[in-house]
Ligand SMILES: Cc1cc2nc3c(=O)[nH]c(=O)nc-3n(C[C@H](O)[C@H](O)[C@H](O)COP(=O)(O)O)c2cc1C
C-alpha cells in the first residue's frame with residue numbers, strides 16, 4: 001500500500017481492512033510505503049501549514065500498527081521521487097517485494113504518468129470504493145476543515161477516533177489557580193492542527209492515565225491576553241505537571257470565547273462548562 005494517509009481516517013481504514021483480510025487468506029504480511037511530510041510540499045509554494053498533520057508521528061505509527069501493518073517504509077517525497085514513472089516505480093519498489101496482492105483506493109493513480117490500476121495488471125489488485133459519510137467523501141481535507149471550524153464531533157466521526165493533540169505543559173500567567181480553575185497550558189511542537197478558538201469537552205492523558213477535563217483555546221479575552229493558548233482544567237486532579245507530555249482528546253465543542261465584564265462572570269460560566277463536560281458521554 002502506498003500513500004501519505006494523514007489521520008488514517010475511516011476511508012483509509014477500509015483499505016487496511018481489505019489488506020488484513022487478504023493477508024490472512026494468503027498468509028502474507030502488510031507493507032506500507034509512506035512519507036514523513038505531505039507530498040504537496042513538492043508542488044506548492046511553501047507556508048508552514050504544509051508541515052501540519054492530523055496526527056503526531058508517534059500516533060501515526062501507532063495507527064498503522066493498530067490497522068495491522070507489519071512493515072512501514074518511510075521515504076522522502078522529493079522531485080526525484082515525483083518524477084518516477086509508473087514503470088520505474090514498479091521496477092524500483094514493487095518488484096523488490098514479493099507481492100501477493102495490492103490494495104488501492106478508489107482514486108488511485110501513481111507515477112509521473114498518473115497511471116491507474118492497468119499499470120499493475122501483472123499483480124492481483126483490489127480497488128476499494130470510496131467511503132461516504134452523510135453524502136460526503138471521507139477525506140483528510142474534510143477532517144482538517146472540520147477541526148479548523150471547531151466541529152470536532154464531525155472530525156471524530158470521519159476519523160473513527162477522537163482527534164488528539166500532544167504537547168508539553170508550560171507556564172502561563174499563574175492566574176488559573178487564583179480563580180479556582182488551574183489550567184495546564186499545553187504547547188504543541190508536533191505541527192498539528194489546533195481546533196478553532198472556543199471551549200471544548202476533552203479527555204486528557206497524563207502519565208498514562210486518562211481524565212475528563214475542559215479546554216479553552218484562545219486569547220483569554222477577559223484578561224486582554226496577547227498569546228493564543230490551549231489550556232485544560234483537569235477534573236478531580238491536583239498535581240504540578242510542568243514539563244510533562246500530555247495528550248488532549250477533543251470530544252465536543254461547547255461554545256465560543258467570551259470577553260466577560262468581570263472575573264465572577266467568567267467563573268459562573270466555567271461552572272456551567274464544567275457541568276456540561278462532566279455530563280458528556282463519549
Ligand atoms: C473551560 C474554560 C473556559 C474558558 N472560557 C473563557 C472565556 O470565555 N473567556 C476568557 O477570557 N477566558 C476563558 N478561559 C480562560 C481563562 O481566562 C484562563 O484559563 C485563565 O486566565 C488562566 O490563565 P493561566 O493558565 O495563564 O493562568 C476559559 C478557560 C477554561 C478552562
Ligand SMILES: Nc1ncnc2c1ncn2[C@@H]1O[C@H](COP(=O)(O)OP(=O)(O)O)[C@@H](O)[C@H]1O
Pocket residue numbers: 169170171172173174175176177178181182183184185232233234235236237238239240241242
Ligand atoms: N486540576 C488541575 N488542572 C490543571 N492543572 C492543574 C490542576 N491541578 C494542579 N495543576 C497544576 O497547576 C498548573 C496550572 O495553574 P495556573 O494557575 O493556571 O498556572 P499557569 O498559568 O502556569 O497554567 C498546571 O500547569 C499544573 O501544573
